[in-house]
Amino acid sequence: MTQDKKAQQFGVTPQSVDFNEWYNEVVRKADLADHSPVAGAMVMKPYGSAIWERIQRWLDDEFKATGHESLVFPTLIPMSFITKEADHVEGFAPELFTVNKIGTEVLAEPYVMRPTSETIIGHMWSQWLNSYRDLPFLHYQWGSVFRAELRTKPFLRTSEFYWHEGHTAHADEAEARAEVMAMLNLYHRFCRDVLALPVVRGEKSASERFAGAVATYSIEGMMRDGKALQSGTSHYLGQNFSRAFDVKFQTREQREEYAHTTSWAISSRIIGALIMTHGDDKGLMLPPEIAPHQVVIIPVFRKDNVDQMIAEAEALAGELRAQGVRVKVDKRDGVTNGFKYNDWELKGVPVRMELGPRDLESGVVVVKNRTGDEKETLPRHEAISGMAARLSGIQQFLYDRARAFMQEHTVTVDTYEDFKAAIDAGKWVRAFHCGDADSERQIKEDTKATIRNVPMDGDLFGEAEEGVCVHTGKPSAYGKRVIFGRQY
Amino acid sequence: MTQDKKAQQFGVTPQSVDFNEWYNEVVRKADLADHSPVAGAMVMKPYGSAIWERIQRWLDDEFKATGHESLVFPTLIPMSFITKEADHVEGFAPELFTVNKIGTEVLAEPYVMRPTSETIIGHMWSQWLNSYRDLPFLHYQWGSVFRAELRTKPFLRTSEFYWHEGHTAHADEAEARAEVMAMLNLYHRFCRDVLALPVVRGEKSASERFAGAVATYSIEGMMRDGKALQSGTSHYLGQNFSRAFDVKFQTREQREEYAHTTSWAISSRIIGALIMTHGDDKGLMLPPEIAPHQVVIIPVFRKDNVDQMIAEAEALAGELRAQGVRVKVDKRDGVTNGFKYNDWELKGVPVRMELGPRDLESGVVVVKNRTGDEKETLPRHEAISGMAARLSGIQQFLYDRARAFMQEHTVTVDTYEDFKAAIDAGKWVRAFHCGDADSERQIKEDTKATIRNVPMDGDLFGEAEEGVCVHTGKPSAYGKRVIFGRQY
Numbered sequence: 001m002t003q004d005k006k007a008q009q010f011g012v013t014p015q016s017v018d019f020n021e022w023y024n025e026v027v028r029k030a031d032l033a034d035h036s037p038v039a040g041a042m043v044m045k046p047y048g049s050a051i052w053e054r055i056q057r058w059l060d061d062e063f064k065a066t067g068h069e070s071l072v073f074p075t076l077i078p079m080s081f082i083t084k085e086a087d088h089v090e091g092f093a094p095e096l097f098t099v100n101k102i103g104t105e106v107l108a109e110p111y112v113m114r115p116t117s118e119t120i121i122g123h124m125w126s127q128w129l130n131s132y133r134d135l136p137f138l139h140y141q142w143g144s145v146f147r148a149e150l151r152t153k154p155f156l157r158t159s160e161f162y163w164h165e166g167h168t169a170h171a172d173e174a175e176a177r178a179e180v181m182a183m184l185n186l187y188h189r190f191c192r193d194v195l196a197l198p199v200v201r202g203e204k205s206a207s208e209r210f211a212g213a214v215a216t217y218s219i220e221g222m223m224r225d226g227k228a229l230q231s232g233t234s235h236y237l238g239q240n241f242s243r244a245f246d247v248k249f250q251t252r253e254q255r256e257e258y259a260h261t262t263s264w265a266i267s268s269r270i271i272g273a274l275i276m277t278h279g280d281d282k283g284l285m286l287p288p289e290i291a292p293h294q295v296v297i298i299p300v301f302r303k304d305n306v307d308q309m310i311a312e313a314e315a316l317a318g319e320l321r322a323q324g325v326r327v328k329v330d331k332r333d334g335v336t337n338g339f340k341y342n343d344w345e346l347k348g349v350p351v352r353m354e355l356g357p358r359d360l361e362s363g364v365v366v367v368k369n370r371t372g373d374e375k376e377t378l379p380r381h382e383a384i385s386g387m388a389a390r391l392s393g394i395q396q397f398l399y400d401r402a403r404a405f406m407q408e409h410t411v412t413v414d415t416y417e418d419f420k421a422a423i424d425a426g427k428w429v430r431a432f433h434c435g436d437a438d439s440e441r442q443i444k445e446d447t448k449a450t451i452r453n454v455p456m457d458g459d460l461f462g463e464a465e466e467g468v469c470v471h472t473g474k475p476s477a478y479g480k481r482v483i484f485g486r487q488y
Numbered sequence: 489m490t491q492d493k494k495a496q497q498f499g500v501t502p503q504s505v506d507f508n509e510w511y512n513e514v515v516r517k518a519d520l521a522d523h524s525p526v527a528g529a530m531v532m533k534p535y536g537s538a539i540w541e542r543i544q545r546w547l548d549d550e551f552k553a554t555g556h557e558s559l560v561f562p563t564l565i566p567m568s569f570i571t572k573e574a575d576h577v578e579g580f581a582p583e584l585f586t587v588n589k590i591g592t593e594v595l596a597e598p599y600v601m602r603p604t605s606e607t608i609i610g611h612m613w614s615q616w617l618n619s620y621r622d623l624p625f626l627h628y629q630w631g632s633v634f635r636a637e638l639r640t641k642p643f644l645r646t647s648e649f650y651w652h653e654g655h656t657a658h659a660d661e662a663e664a665r666a667e668v669m670a671m672l673n674l675y676h677r678f679c680r681d682v683l684a685l686p687v688v689r690g691e692k693s694a695s696e697r698f699a700g701a702v703a704t705y706s707i708e709g710m711m712r713d714g715k716a717l718q719s720g721t722s723h724y725l726g727q728n729f730s731r732a733f734d735v736k737f738q739t740r741e742q743r744e745e746y747a748h749t750t751s752w753a754i755s756s757r758i759i760g761a762l763i764m765t766h767g768d769d770k771g772l773m774l775p776p777e778i779a780p781h782q783v784v785i786i787p788v789f790r791k792d793n794v795d796q797m798i799a800e801a802e803a804l805a806g807e808l809r810a811q812g813v814r815v816k817v818d819k820r821d822g823v824t825n826g827f828k829y830n831d832w833e834l835k836g837v838p839v840r841m842e843l844g845p846r847d848l849e850s851g852v853v854v855v856k857n858r859t860g861d862e863k864e865t866l867p868r869h870e871a872i873s874g875m876a877a878r879l880s881g882i883q884q885f886l887y888d889r890a891r892a893f894m895q896e897h898t899v900t901v902d903t904y905e906d907f908k909a910a911i912d913a914g915k916w917v918r919a920f921h922c923g924d925a926d927s928e929r930q931i932k933e934d935t936k937a938t939i940r941n942v943p944m945d946g947d948l949f950g951e952a953e954e955g956v957c958v959h960t961g962k963p964s965a966y967g968k969r970v971i972f973g974r975q976y
Contacts, residue, residue: 034612037569038562038599039590043612046557046627053558069534070541074526074648075563075601075632076585081525097564098589099601102527102647103582103636111526113563113587113601124522124531133822139534143632144563148591159590160562334621 012346014281019225024154026275030284030347033154040152040159044268047347048155050292051271052162056142058194059164059266062186068138068166073120075143076111081119085244088118091211095147097159113146118212118237118263121167122245129259131250132171136179137259140166155272156229156488163267169247169259173238176260180236183264184217187232195270196287196395197221197277198403199231200461200483202453207437210263214238220452220483222406223276226426228452228485231273234264272488277402284348285370287398288391293328295320295387296349298340300356306333313355316365319384325391345370350394353383371397403460410461412481419470419484423447428485430461434469435477443471443484452483500834502769507713512642514763518772518835521642528640528647532756535835536643538780540650540756544630546682547652547754550674556626556654561608563631564599569607573732576607579699583635585647601634606700606725606751609655610733617737617747620659624667625747628654643760644717644976651755657735657747661726664748668724671752672705675720683758684775684883685709685765686891687719688949688971690941695925698751702726708940708971710894711764714914716940716973719761722752760976765890772836773858775886776879781816783808783875784837786828788844794821801843804853807872813879833858838882841871859885891948898949900969907958907972911935916973918949922957923965931959931972940971 012025027033032048044052063070076099083089097113100106114120125137142164149159166183170176184201191197199219209216213235221231242248242258251257278285288294297317299309310331317327328349330340337354344352354366354375365383368375371394378386410428413419422429424447433439433451444450455462461483467476500513515521520536532540551558564587571577585601588594602608613625630652637647654671658664672689679685687707697704701723709719730736730746739745766773776782785805787797798819805815816837818828825842832840842854853871856863859882866874898916901907910917912935921927921939932938943950949971955964 034615036562037566037608037611038564041562041564043562044560046559049558049560052560070537071534072532072537072540072650074524074529074531075634076526076529076648078525094591096589096591097587099585100588101584101586103584105636120525123525127522146563148593160564162560 012281012283015224015279022279022281023272023276026279026283026346027154032271032275032284035154038159040149042154042158044162047292048271051274051286051290052268054290054292055194055266055270056164059190060142062190063140063164063166066138066182066186068140068168070141071139072141072143073114073117073124075114077114077117077120079110079112081123082112082115084119085212085241087240088212092116092147095149097146097148115145115147116263116265117141117145117165118167118241118261119245122241122247122261125169125242125259126246126248129169129247129249132252135169135171135249135259136175137167137169138179139168140164153272155275156269158268161267161269163265166262166264168262169242170261171249171251171257171259173260176262177236180215180217180234180262180264183262184219184232184234187219187234187264187266190266191219191221191231191270192399194287194289195274196289196399196402197231197273198399198406198460200453200455201459202455202462202483204233204453205433205435205437205440205451205482207440208451210235212237212240214240218453220485221273221277222402222409222428222485223273223488224279224405225276226409226428226485228428228483228487229269229273229276230452230487231270232264232266235262237261237263269488278398279348282342283346285398286348286350288350288395291348291350292326293349294326294391295351295353296328296330296344297353297355298330298337298344300337300354300359301333302357305357309355309357312360316353316355316380316384320387323384323388325387350391351387369394407460410483414467414470416470420447423449423484423486426486428452428483430481431470431484432465432467432476433478433482433484434472434474436469436472436474439469439471448486449484450487452485452487454478454480454482500769500771503712503767510767510769511760511764514767514771514834515642520759520763520772523642526647528637530642530646532650535780536759539759539762539774539778542778542780543682543754543758544652547678548630550678551628551652551654554626554670554674556628556656558629559627560629560631561602561605561612563602565602565605565608567598567600569611570600570603572607573700573729575728576700576732580604580635583637585634585636603633603635604751604753605629605633605653606655606729606749607733610729610735610749613657613730613747614734614736617657617735619738620740623657623659623737623747624663625655625657626667627656628652641760643763644757646756649755649757651753654750654752656750657730658749659737659739659745659747661748664750665724668703668705668722668750668752671750672707672720672722675707675722675752675754678754679707679709679719679758680887682775682777683762684777684887684890685719685761686887686894686948688941688943689947690943690950690971692721692941693921693923693925693928693939693970695928696939698723700725700728702728706941708973709761709765710890710897710916710973711761711976712767712893713764714897714916714973716916716971716975717757717761717764718940718975719758720752720754723750725749725751757976766886767836770830771834773886774836774838776838776883779836779838780814781837782814782879783839783841784816784818784832785841785843786818786825786832788825788842788847789821790845793845797843797845800848804841804843804868804872808875811872811876813875838879839875857882895948898971902955902958904958908935911937911972911974914974916940916971918969919958919972920953920955920964921966921970921972922960922962924957924960924962927957927959936974937972938975940973940975942966942968942970
């Protein structure tokens with residue numbers, strides 16, 4: 001490829017021109033993922049995989065710290081399991097991948113590739129559970145699941161996607177419900193502190209519940225086009241699955257009782273939220289906590305000093321690494337500095353350092369944050385000692401900016417006219433709703449907007465308030481306004 | 489369950505009575521894995537999963553430290569890909585899981601669940617590779633693969649198993665072959681230093697090669713019944729897959745050339761090797777480097793001191809953890825100390841500490857190594873300060889014992905009579921072989937033994953030597969004796 005052609009590869013369609021196209025180009029050009037030859041499935045490339053691994057590592061440490069244990073279930077599930085919980089099969093049947101042959105043997109009962117694992121886990125739990133002393137089961141697994149999708153989009157909607165699924169069983173409802181909220185809150189903290197994503201915690205309306213759940217809670221983020229992205233869910237399943245799979249135990253009082261179960265998940269679509277919450281027309285913008293490289297150092301080469309400048313850049317990198325900073329040195333020769341700047345901006349590395357021969361003589365380095373336009377020339381020791389504060393400043397800036405954006409793009413309305421206008425303008429709407437499923441369906445037909453969730457007490461948008469439904473005029477069902485929006 | 493029944497659950501069939509049954513009982517009773525409702529697939533339970541996670545973590549760090557990058561490919565592969573490399577399809581066709589339906593749509597071309605990913609990775613590489621500047625590709629992924637198995641056994645042979653698969657592409661043969669050996673050596677080091685498994689490195693004979701490879705290298709361990717377990721493989725694939733998938737690049741000299749590729753893997757069957765190399769009639773015996781818990785502390789309860797003794801045990805655990813030791817405190821009430829001792833011996837925890845009220849008063853603790861019979865009463869500070877050395881002593885002991893066992897159970901023979909007798913006695917055999925595939929097949933029919941590998945120069949069993957084939961009397965093909973054995 002010529003230099004000119006290479007330079008072109010960084011150009012991305014501006015968000016304001018075509019947000020969808022901007023997203024696709026960023027995913028491809030920043031080397032996050034590629035299309036695969038399997039319908040609807042993606043290949044996560046090394047840079048995307050490095051981000052996903054950091055997400056997994058952080059969450060996994062937290063799961064373990066809160067007493068959860070990992071295990072590994074088969075990818076396949078007997079078809080008969082899926083049909084045991086009535087709502088569950090209704091929800092998932094149209095999306096199933098069916099295995100009908102192993103080797104040369106055509107199967108009497110086919111298997112499905114798991115769309116989620118409540119059923120097979122319930123089956124095993126029924127064998128492992130005897131007494132209240134065995135509870136709680138606090139289990140989770142990392143893996144992928146399979147759901148047919150008509151229109152796919154890397155990270156956001158793929159026929160195979162990557163996640164953890166948490167599954168817990170408890171002796172009573174109170175403990176199970178506490179687990180559901182604890183995991184929702186863990187997800188909220190993860191989004192805020194690691195991904196710099198402001199999200200709204202709340203309960204889903206009945207028509208948006210997980211297939212088979214008694215209650216579903218979600219965290220919802222706002223993308224820069226004003227659409228919502230459901231970024232994690234936590235379900236209270238009551239005794240629905242334990243009845244279907246006979247997950248029962250002897251209580252302290254020697255009675256037989258079905259366990260109360262939960263499930264919860266965050267998937268690889270959270271990377272889509274990361275891209276669409278922070279990115280700009282130059283590409284990705286990664287929060288330092290999750291960035292595979294927090295700092296990239298670009299040594300400035302002349303013809304005769306390549307090896308020396310690489311050694312100097314590595315020395316600088318070593319000093320930063322000693323402080324726990326993740327640093328990449330860009331050693332590529334034969335491409336211009338401008339090429340490298342564009343490349344790392346596209347990849348969203350939070351801080352760039354340039355180190356030239358004259359900088360070396362004067363004991364300075366040039367520092368530029370991905371979030372700003374200004375280049376600073378700083379004494380080397382100051383650039384190093386100030387790096388931790390600089391990175392946490394960028395982290396905070398990204399969170400604050402996204403939160404302000406969410407607030408600015410959310411409007412409170414009381415008439416259906418205003419409601420439709422606000423949704424068409426790409427906003428979230430705070431409005432009263434009567435709780436009627438037919439009304440929700442009608443609103444979705446009219447506007448493509450759905451209830452994202454009923455925000456939690458004490459959270460942003462969660463104030464208690466009484467009023468009448470913006471659509472039917474009936475009394476509000478939730479004791480507060482709910483969030484409506486279009487969604488990914 | 490009554491106390492008596494619980495006690496029974498620890499008893500395992502002695503190895504000398506029925507090694508196979510011993511293995512199955514250890515897997516089940518130590519909570520490593522369970523059978524699943526999916527034919528031939530297991531469920532890895534939390535204790536087994538914790539061991540597998542530690543294996544993954546160590547290897548993953550090494551892969552990254554040696555410049556490899558992870559990525560994530562789909563679980564499915566178009567059927568047409570599998571048939572592109574002639575040897576490959578011949579090897580894998582009888583074992584494939586076929587997906588014929590997605591949702592309600594019957595597929596014109598079915599997918600297979602990956603038995604290994606050379607084909608789909610080759611397909612993507614052909615799109616990513618342009619110039620020699622892009623090489624090498626140093627890729628790997630963690631995941632599971634699917635191969636139909638008639639007779640399955642947890643960890644050793646399951647229809648779905650867990651692994652990493654490394655895949656690399658290089659500009660020339662020398663670099664690719666160097667990668668193949670580097671990964672084989674990494675596996676050797678991992679087995680030696682982490683799992684305390686002595687293994688023999690060497691090349692496979694032509695008839696035991698991976699389907700589609702130019703050369704296959706393996707590490708082979710010896711189980712306590714004298715059988716071999718292939719514990720890892722590293723393949724030089726030449727240009728076979730790059731020709732089949734058009735993985736070509738422009739050389740520095742502007743010529744077009746096919747890449748030289750490699751692949752390599754260690755799977756969850758290595759946990760089978762861990763069980764069968766170190767275990768005894770009490771159960772598992774885990775090397776400290778891989779053990780999820782290196783030390784278990786058993787506080788000795790009277791009726792009135794449960795909370796106090798738990799607090800004291802936690803304090804002791806804290807002091808050990810401060811030194812980087814992984815410690816579990818067994819807080820269970822309502823089971824006897826003997827029950828706990830048996831439980832943790834079954835689970836193979838390297839060191840047990842008992843802490844009773846009188847020990848507390850005298851400032852001592854009771855310490856027992858899983859590898860010995862002796863209980864030591866030690867001053868508390870001495871037990872703590874000596875723990876690191878104790879653990880590395882156990883690690884070394886396990887390795888040395890297994891290596892001595894391997895040497896004692898390997899015999900050098902020059903006649904086919906001696907060969908058959910030694911194999912029947914459960915030994916490995918060092919013998920000359922002519923390299924003829926028909927002869928290998930005949931030996932396998934006669935004795936169930938195969939060539940495990942041709943040991944590397946400079947390694948145990950790898951001495952250069954000339955002679956005539958133990959089976960055909962023709963000249964030796966390998967310049968040394970090869971290892972024959974029955975295998976898992």
